[in-house]
Amino acid sequence: MSLMKNNFCKSKLKSVLCLVLALMCVIGSLAPISVFAEKSLEDLRDEYNKLEEEMQENKENLSEVQGEIKDNQSKLDKLDSEISDIQKQVDILDDRIDVLNSDINSLNADIETITAEIANINTLVAEIEIQIAESEELMADTKEQLLARIRENYMAGGGSSLELLFSSDDLSSFLARKELVDRISEKDSELMKELESKIVELNSNEEKLKTQKIELEAKKEKLKESMTTLTDRQADLESSKEKQEEKRQEVAKKYEQVEDIINQLDKDSDEYKEAIRLQEEEMKVLEAQIDAYIKEHGSQVGDTPDEDYNNDGKMLWPVPGSTRLTATYPAYSDGSRHMGIDIVRTDVTTKGSPFRAAQGGEVIIAMNDGGWNYGFGNYCVVDHGDGTQTLYAHAKTLYVKKGDIVQKGENLGAIGDTGNVTGPHLHFEVRVKRGDSVSRVNPLDYVKKP
Numbered sequence: 001m002s003l004m005k006n007n008f009c010k011s012k013l014k015s016v017l018c019l020v021l022a023l024m025c026v027i028g029s030l031a032p033i034s035v036f037a038e039k040s041l042e043d044l045r046d047e048y049n050k051l052e053e054e055m056q057e058n059k060e061n062l063s064e065v066q067g068e069i070k071d072n073q074s075k076l077d078k079l080d081s082e083i084s085d086i087q088k089q090v091d092i093l094d095d096r097i098d099v100l101n102s103d104i105n106s107l108n109a110d111i112e113t114i115t116a117e118i119a120n121i122n123t124l125v126a127e128i129e130i131q132i133a134e135s136e137e138l139m140a141d142t143k144e145q146l147l148a149r150i151r152e153n154y155m156a157g158g159g160s161s162l163e164l165l166f167s168s169d170d171l172s173s174f175l176a177r178k179e180l181v182d183r184i185s186e187k188d189s190e191l192m193k194e195l196e197s198k199i200v201e202l203n204s205n206e207e208k209l210k211t212q213k214i215e216l217e218a219k220k221e222k223l224k225e226s227m228t229t230l231t232d233r234q235a236d237l238e239s240s241k242e243k244q245e246e247k248r249q250e251v252a253k254k255y256e257q258v259e260d261i262i263n264q265l266d267k268d269s270d271e272y273k274e275a276i277r278l279q280e281e282e283m284k285v286l287e288a289q290i291d292a293y294i295k296e297h298g299s300q301v302g303d304t305p306d307e308d309y310n311n312d313g314k315m316l317w318p319v320p321g322s323t324r325l326t327a328t329y330p331a332y333s334d335g336s337r338h339m340g341i342d343i344v345r346t347d348v349t350t351k352g353s354p355f356r357a358a359q360g361g362e363v364i365i366a367m368n369d370g371g372w373n374y375g376f377g378n379y380c381v382v383d384h385g386d387g388t389q390t391l392y393a394h395a396k397t398l399y400v401k402k403g404d405i406v407q408k409g410e411n412l413g414a415i416g417d418t419g420n421v422t423g424p425h426l427h428f429e430v431r432v433k434r435g436d437s438v439s440r441v442n443p444l445d446y447v448k449k450p
């Protein structure tokens with residue numbers, strides 16, 4: 001698998017092509033019954049083993065693809081949480097922008113109010129200025145009339161301070177002169193005083209309004225400064241939000257890409273599953289053909305039973321082609337009880353490979369129903385008539401039935417993975433009868449590795 005990983009796409013494509021070709025061959029070859037009839041049992045088994053090997057490869061590819069789907073799913077989950085983090089940021093920014101907007105709105109309202117107040121003051125000042133101008137004009141007229149009247153008096157009586165009077169433009173100093181006041185009438189004098197005080201009052205009002213206006217202008221300036229700060233801040237927030245939105249779009253794009261990958265992988269996975277399903281169907285057909293063949297012709301495969309070695313006290317190694325042990329007598333590597341030896345094939349696929357009678361004898365037990373059978377699954381026991389028995393367990397299928405007489409080396413069945421197993425292997429036991437009881441002994445004392 002580790003080699004395949006580097007080269008996954010290439011080898012995956014290759015294996016799919018191989019699979020299609022293989023299926024075409026199988027389907028094509030199975031169609032005519034006559035072809036099946038001419039096939040030998042060995043051919044059928046070869047075909048079966050080949051199919052099983054290809055299926056194994058497809059299963060490996062499938063688990064690879066499923067692993068990739070899982071990886072990508074977790075990538076998707078990560079991106080999902082990234083997107084929701086970004087969304088949270090955007091929400092926070094939105095809240096801040098909302099607050100800022102309402103601040104800006106109320107500031108705008110304040111500025112509008114002040115602007116209106118200033119406009120109002122401007123109008124008032126303009127009105128007062130008109131009034132002052134009118135009053136000043138009226139005073140000038142009155143002054144003119146007074147001067148005219150004084151001139152008349154002078155012509156009539158004359159006076160020493162006349163020079164001074166004519167050189168004076170200042171109204172109050174003019175009025176202050178007692179001798180002149182005496183010469184003007186009571187009515188004129190009051191009118192002048194009234195005008196004077198009105199002008200003073202108007203001037204003072206104008207002064208007040210102008211001061212108020214200056215204060216309002218200063219206030220308006222400050223509000224405008226606050227406004228600039230707020231709008232700057234608003235621009236900052238908007239740009240942050242924009243950045244987050246961009247980031248979200250990027251992540252969403254990545255998300256889509258990973259989704260596409262997962263969709264493609266799902267498709268691949270479905271294809272592998274379909275291929276495996278078809279192979280399983282074909283294997284069932286082949287199994288039925290093998291069973292039918294054996295019923296008609298007997299197993300006839302493997303080493304020809306050798307009369308010379310039949311019941312000679314030397315047992316034959318039960319799995320031709322391999323001496324690889326995955327567990328020995330009397331315990332597994334973890335220390336738990338194991339009363340036989342487990343043998344697997346390393347040269348070809350273990351499952352479906354034949355196993356043979358270690359010694360000639362009578363089949364006294366043959367369970368081929370696919371049941372649990374104490375964990376043995378499909379199994380058989382051969383009694384060798386010399387006080388020894390051999391047991392063969394976890395068979396895919398048995399070629400013998402109870403009561404059959406088998407020769408040493410005769411194939412008893414195909415290795416499988418029925419019963420309590422973690423993988424296909426032959427569980428082989430040697431049993432020795434002692435009186436009425438049967439004890440299980442170390443098979444390696446009876447069979448030697450070839």
Ligand SMILES: [Zn+2]
Pocket residue numbers: 327338340341342426427428
């Ligand atoms: Zn075992």
